[in-house]
Amino acid sequence: MPQNTICKTVRQYNKTQISQEDMAKLQEIAEDYRKVKNYVYRHYGGISGLSKIYPGYTVQNEMTAAKLREELGLPSVYFYLAVFDALGDIKGQWTRTKSSILKKVNHNDRLTLEEKHFLRFLLKVNNGFDAVLNHKEVALRHDLQKQFDHLASEIDVKKLENYMRRQVRNLHVRLSSDTADGFSLAERAYRYEDHGIYITVKEKRKRIFIPLTDNNQYARQIYVKLFPEERNIEINVPVNVAVKRHKDYTARVGVAVGMNAMFVTDKGHIYGAELGEYQKERSQWIRDQAAKHDADREAKPGRKKYAAKKRRLDEKLHSYINMELNRFLQTEKPEIVYIPKLPRPARHGGNKAINHSVTLWQRGYIRKRLEQKCREQSIEIVSVFGKGISSECSRCGADGIREKGMFRCTACGYETDEKKNIAENVKARGMEVF
Numbered sequence: 001m002p003q004n005t006i007c008k009t010v011r012q013y014n015k016t017q018i019s020q021e022d023m024a025k026l027q028e029i030a031e032d033y034r035k036v037k038n039y040v041y042r043h044y045g046g047i048s049g050l051s052k053i054y055p056g057y058t059v060q061n062e063m064t065a066a067k068l069r070e071e072l073g074l075p076s077v078y079f080y081l082a083v084f085d086a087l088g089d090i091k092g093q094w095t096r097t098k099s100s101i102l103k104k105v106n107h108n109d110r111l112t113l114e115e116k117h118f119l120r121f122l123l124k125v126n127n128g129f130d131a132v133l134n135h136k137e138v139a140l141r142h143d144l145q146k147q148f149d150h151l152a153s154e155i156d157v158k159k160l161e162n163y164m165r166r167q168v169r170n171l172h173v174r175l176s177s178d179t180a181d182g183f184s185l186a187e188r189a190y191r192y193e194d195h196g197i198y199i200t201v202k203e204k205r206k207r208i209f210i211p212l213t214d215n216n217q218y219a220r221q222i223y224v225k226l227f228p229e230e231r232n233i234e235i236n237v238p239v240n241v242a243v244k245r246h247k248d249y250t251a252r253v254g255v256a257v258g259m260n261a262m263f264v265t266d267k268g269h270i271y272g273a274e275l276g277e278y279q280k281e282r283s284q285w286i287r288d289q290a291a292k293h294d295a296d297r298e299a300k301p302g303r304k305k306y307a308a309k310k311r312r313l314d315e316k317l318h319s320y321i322n323m324e325l326n327r328f329l330q331t332e333k334p335e336i337v338y339i340p341k342l343p344r345p346a347r348h349g350g351n352k353a354i355n356h357s358v359t360l361w362q363r364g365y366i367r368k369r370l371e372q373k374c375r376e377q378s379i380e381i382v383s384v385f386g387k388g389i390s391s392e393c394s395r396c397g398a399d400g401i402r403e404k405g406m407f408r409c410t411a412c413g414y415e416t417d418e419k420k421n422i423a424e425n426v427k428a429r430g431m432e433v434f
Contacts, residue, residue, distance in 0.1 A: 005240040006375045010218075012235040015196070015211040022208045023231050025201045030180040030226055032074045032202075033082045037177050039068060040086035045174040049090070050130040056087045073202055077189040081221070085184060089175055097172040098123045104167060118151045118160055132161045133168055182225040192217035197235070199224070229304045245378045246333065254338040254384075254427025256419040262324055262366060264419035265332060266394075266427040272324040279362065282313045321366055325373055334379055337370070338430030340386035340422070384429040394424035 018026075044052055044059055052058040060083060063069075069079040105111065105119045122128050128148060131138045138148055189200040196211035210233065223236040254266040259279065262272025289306055374381050390407075393400045398411035400421075407421040408414070416424075 004243050006243055006372075007238050008241055008372065008376070010216070010237045010239050012197075012216065012237065013213050014233050015213050017231040018210060018233065020231070022210070023226070023228055025203075025208060026199070026224070026226055026233070027180065027228060028202060029074070029078060030183050032072045033078055033183040034177045034180040035072065036063075036068065036074065036079060036082035037086040037089070039063075039066075040083055041090065041175045041177070044087070045090050045093070046172075047130075047133040047168065050094070050126070050133065053087055053090055053094075054126060056084060059083065059087060075189070075200055075202065077186045077200060078183060081184040081186060086175075093173065093175055097168065098129075100171045101164070101167045112155070114151070114154045115160055118155050118157075119164060121148065121151055122164060129164075132164055180226075182223060184221055184223050186221055187219055190222070229308070241376065243378050244376060249333045249335050249377065249379065251332055251334045252336045252338070252427065252431070253332050253334040254423045254425070254430060256422035256426065257340065257363060257366070258419060261419065262321065263328060264417070264423050266420065266423040268417060268420045269332070271328040271331075272321065274320065275324075278317045278320055282317055285313060286310065317362060318365065318369075321362065322369060325366075325369055329373060329377060329379070336380045336382055336430070337374060338382050338384050338426045339367075339370075340389055340426050341383040382430045384426050386426075389422050389425040389429070390418070392425060394421050394428060 040059065040063070043049065049059075052062075060080065063079075063083050069076065072079075074082075102120065102123055105116055105123075108116075111119070122132055125140065125144060125148075127140055128138050128144075130136075139145070140148055185199065190207075191198050194209065194211075195215055196209055198207040198209050200207050212235075218237045218239065220238065222238075225234040225236065227233065255263045257263060258275075260273075260276030261270050262275040264270050371381060373379075390402065391399055393407075393409035393412060393414055394416075395414045396409060396412045398409055400407050400409040400411075400414075402418050405418050407416055407418045
């Protein structure tokens with residue numbers, strides 16, 4: 001992708017409800033797509049599949065030979081996309097497993113520096129990692145083999161290889177897909193025409209037509225998400241868009257992130273002041289519904305209305321977040337945004353309602369959308385270490401007192417809004433980092 005462009009997802013929707021017959025055909029493809037992915041997960045998601053998933057053509061050839069496509073009657077334009085979708089998921093899962101092992105290695109005080117170096121080497125070199133897990137002799141290219149032999153000469157190799165296998169057994173999870181709610185389409189599987197889209201189905205030389213709410217046309221791999229209850233679909237299209245540059249975006253802004261107000265800047269400006277109300281409405285409704293479901297298990301209440309209402313609440317919340325993020329960027333015109341790198345939210349003792357609200361806090365979504373919008377506008381984000389930012393005075397650095405949303409420094413007497421003090425601290429630390 002060119003450096004002056006970024007990838008974003010464009011969504012398209014059906015104009016009218018899809019017929020039951022056509023929705024059934026789409027669901028049949030989604031179900032077969034799920035079966036193919038689960039087959040790949042089962043056969044290649046463990047340690048025996050490590051040597052085959054990079055780059056994945058071995059898996060492709062073996063899947064062709066397995067005759068699963070013929071058994072399902074699934075067109076190749078869906079079958080091979082399902083295979084490589086599953087391989088991508090497996091690679092991602094192995095990345096998460098290695099990251100978890102690396103954290104354990106780094107925090108294990110019983111390992112020497114040489115032992116940690118050896119384990120990090122195995123985690124970084126795929127062929128060595130694969131060989132150790134499958135009890136094979138480690139055989140690498142000349143320069144890597146030389147480094148491996150040097151590291152192995154300083155430690156107990158057998159002990160550390162057993163340690164690595166034990167960690168993988170404890171941490172690695174084989175994937176499985178339980179839902180058939182969508183599938184990817186290659187360019188050959190659809191065409192835009194007649195103010196809509198024609199999608200290939202399992203019947204030979206047959207396509208179903210779905211009118212769309214817009215006339216945009218794309219020529220790339222897309223993803224179709226199904227909503228069978230409403231007889232609707234959502235088409236996700238990845239597109240490259242030009243990055244915008246603004247000469248008047250010159251400010252450097254520190255922000256404090258909160259649950260009630262989304263952002264407070266170092267100048268005291270508030271964005272997303274009603275975020276807490278939106279989140280409270282959503283979390284309280286989810287909590288109430290969970291209690292009703294637990295109380296009425298024997299009646300087996302349906303979840304269709306629940307899913308539809310939850311989706312509406314999510315869309316309402318996300319729409320508000322995006323609106324306020326746009327207002328923040330347009331008003332502050334930042335060149336750099338400094339934001340605290342905070343730990344995960346802590347539990348609040350025995351208050352279950354507060355714990356539930358904290359768990360459902362949309363801070364991950366807010367961060368993701370802020371990063372996307374900043375990339376689109378050529379704005380830099382700097383994460384600042386957040387330890388002590390709420391207790392230290394932004395003017396003199398001394399400890400202060402927080403009470404009823406206000407901060408007062410015990411040394412210099414500076415008094416201000418607590419979140420403004422945090423944002424000022426974040427900005428100051430960001431300037432030092434920069």
